[in-house]
């Protein structure tokens with residue numbers, strides 16, 4: 045596959061492994077893993093002629109490390125960002141004192157009122173640095189970076205997890221923990 049085909053295949057994999065496994069005619073296990081053989085067959089049926097080496101290359105070169113292969117290479121899953129029900133079995137971990145969330149101005153009134161909600165995903169996504177949060181917000185327009193008092197949230201009993209690709213995840217952020 046050339047670079048362009050790999051990029052298209054990578055986008056298709058994100059769709060299948062996070063949101064719509066039926067688009068490749070496969071099912072995910074409860075932890076979000078897909079059998080590599082089934083997935084590649086499903087990709088072929090959908091017009092993406094991926095070899096196992098193409099898949100490995102996508103997993104290894106993806107700029108956000110969106111996907112992970114199981115240690116034996118037999119299964120693959122998205123590291124975060126799901127809308128389908130999966131249990132990523134994230135360990136509860138102590139977050140850094142502050143975490144950041146990138147959004148856009150038009151969402152601020154609702155965010156100030158309700159706090160950050162996971163919307164279509166399973167978790168609110170938070171970043172350790174402002175730059176990453178700014179880039180996340182910039183997907184939608186002029187970015188606005190919100191600062192989350194993660195230390196106080198954690199002390200108050202809100203669990204946090206961190207995905208294999210370094211995205212901090214929590215169920216929701218009540219408005220009182222937004223510092224800006």
Ligand code: HQG
Pocket residue numbers: 108110125146147148151154155158159160161162163164165168169180181184211
């Ligand atoms: C906003 C990408 C109104 C929230 C990125 C965001 C990230 C509210 C949008 C990952 C709200 C949800 C996740 C409220 C939150 N009222 N709007 N109460 N609470 N929002 O895409 O964080 O490329 O589900 O600010 O890099 O933008 O997919 O979340 O704007 O890591 O790998 O509702 O997706 O990674 O949007 O992005 P999303 P996100 P990938």
